[in-house]
Amino acid sequence: MKNKFLFLLFLFLSFNFFGQSIVKNVPFTNIGPSVMSGRVVDFDVNPDQPTEFYVAYASGGLWYTNNNGTSFTAVTETAPTQNMGDVAVDWKSGTIYIGTGESNSSRSSYAGIGILKSTDKGKTWTNVGLTDSHHIGRMIINKNNTDEVVVGAIGHLYSSNAERGIFKTTDGGKSWKNVLFIDNNTGVIDLSVSPTNPDIMYAASWERTRKAWDFDGAGEHSAIYKSTDAGSTWTKMTNAKSGFPSDGGVGRIGLAAFSDDVIFALLDNQNRRPAEKKVTSEGLKKEDFETMSTVDFSKLDTKKLDEFLKTNRFDKKYTAKSVKEKVENGSIKPIDLSVYLTDANSVMFDTPVIGAEVYKSTDGGKTWSKTHKGFIDGLYSSYGYYFGLIAVNTKNEDKVYIGGVPLLKSVDGGKTFKSIGRENVHSDHQAIWVNPNLNGHVINGNDGGVNITYDDGENWTKNNSLAVGQYYYVNVDNKKPYNVYGGFQDNGVWYGPSTYKASKSWESTGEYPYKRIGGGDGMQVQIDSRDNNLVYSGSQFGYYTRLNIETGERLSFNPKHELGDSPYRYNWQTPILLSPHNQDILYMAANKLLRSMDKGENFEVISGDLTTGGKKGNVPFGTIATISESPFQFGMIYTGSDDGLIQLTKDGGVTWSKISDDLPQGLWVSRVIASQHEKNRVYATLNGYRSDDFKAYAYVSEDMGNTWKSIANGLPDYSINVIKEDPTDENLLYLGTDNEVYVSFDKGQNWQVFSHGIPKVAVHDLVIQEREKDLIIGTHGRSLYKANIATLQQYNTVKNKTVALFKLPETRHSSRWGNSWSQFSKPYLPNIEVSYFTSNAGTVKLEVLADEKNVLYSETLKTDSGFNFTNYDVSVSEKSLKSYFGKKKIELKKGDNGKCYLPKGEYLLRLTSGNVSVTEKLVVK
Structure with a gap:
């Protein structure tokens, strides 16, 4: 109850924080994109009408369709979070439960705030508890009692906590009982209930510990449990005698119950594979150098060594001759050739674990047997913690589906599998629903959205109409109209027009407005300001490309350390930066800062290690996370690391000084920004997300x-x-958090919520297009939003005025105003956005005047304190038009909608608050 009270208090304070914001009316527009979608985590499908279902996105909220995914409606726009773990629906009553906080335990698996409940199909939401669980694996509603819900809670991602395991409520969430608790590092990732008996349930516990530098996704407490009383009590079923692994290598487990006694389990087995017999080969391999002596190295065939160096893309300066000389004089050892090829990607993909295994029990979980022989290669690699997807057709015991990379199907109970992914289906699979009443009908959720098949995977439709992209970084060019660039989680790098409006018209042309220019997990982007076609972009762990969009010319680079030195440590989102002083100069950061003077052709190291030195683990740590060069002085560069250090050089890297000793220690430096207004000013934000510390850390130095x-x-x-x-x-400052955007008009002394029209979603990046005065927000779950900030930039000149009216955009007269092409089309309606500022809430009078005396239009508007916006449709009363324009013998015509519109000319728009009036010229060309 204490956590629930604190949550409600927090919501109250947040509401009041937003309520007093003077920018709460500044409109944001979503500018897509949608075609690449974002990560799906769960479905809930109406069993009686499977064209009606809900889909939950990891950080993009809950959406509803009743037309088989042709279109979707947002359900959680007013919810306090968009971070989804699981959704459960009672279709008879329409009650929805959301377990917030993603279950995948990935780098961007955001924490939730407990269980949200709606009894009005998502119009309103109530938090019903488990607020400290952070991440929910699965929920099951008793089909005979809507108030009875069983929840599998995984718990905190980066720290230990007690609110994890299995919880049950019998009163619709008013109270909860922790019916299975294992320990503070073991939660429950999956639940599965017998399709015929709600009393029989199975659960998968998962022991995991994640740190910024290491992830251990396995442990002896990972196991399968069973309940025969609808989740009130639980018995552990897997042990050394059960046939199911029960040692420290047991990782994430997915479950699929076929009946009371038949249950399938998909295991991420993190135990190492047995050593394979070495197959003799003429070519040299990386592993050959790990134990090779200096003497044996000197005897290597020169041609074979040269071939090895070339095949593995060693720097051109390393030849068989030069490398042998280095080994001979002792400056390097043979093992350094293996170390040279070891990076974060190789560690992630090359670890020889057993990986995915499918097990089956036919006696209610007492005994288990593996359904297949050998290994299911190519499904999990070494990161099975990201998946755990298994399903069975509850009318056909032999039809089993498992998901990772790719999606596999078995028609013989798991003995053999084949891939059913296709060219329009993303490769990373997270959720699946199998229709037991229509053979071959499957709904699949993946990192690229929703796909539906009716022929068991031979053909799929792609249902991506939602702007739920997960941006890491955004940038803009200077074209007209300008383009927006950005990198997506698991969906590469894309760019597209800032004028984008959601429409399906592109399907008839085959040309989606946004274009993909890079793969993998899309990361940072830099655009040459002299030539907007020259773009630098990349993917995870420092794999970057220079691309000429016009010619297609491409240069790939991933700078390596000097042979014999320690390998570079690249951050997941490796920072790059084009120097504002010379666009030929590109900075790129590992644990050291690298600089290219020739557009990425060659790199030199201009620093020592600018971190605390890293930590032993399977995730690169002790990396530079942010770079900024002062626009006032070339070579005056700031760096911030993931382990809390901010460093400064004033001489292009010759000397460095650590300047973060007075800041909180050990936090991730999410951004360091050299001021463009004062040479000595610098801003820094720190982030404790990777230690489950959600406090706000923002600083300025003068x-x-x-x-x-x-x-x-x-x-x-x-x-x-x-x-x-x-x-x-x-x-004027802008700030993006894991839930909202904020603005300050006094250099950070006070902040105000700046998120009108944007749900509560993580904001990873912000960029300003200076010419157009647009702020672009890159969200990690709802793609891009755009707002014009020209009015905000005038705040400090109008803040003391009773009322201020901002310059009006010119509009061009059209004979189409108010008219339609046919009786079946809507009239074309003009619109002028009127923006103004008032010091107090109340009412203002808006008038359009032909001159100081003749009023053509009048309207009273309700206003809030601060910035206000209203739309004027350029219409005027017929009476006023006739009385004024009739004397001038101007022919006036009504539109098909019966309205009269302003003729071409110059007018005044007047705004009056109390006894204060202001005017602006209104031009109709």
């Missing part, structure tokens, strides 16, 4: 980091990802 001042006053406990200065007003 003396190059010698001293720091906190500017996080009043911000709620959301981790901060980015801070940006306004290019026009030095007092």
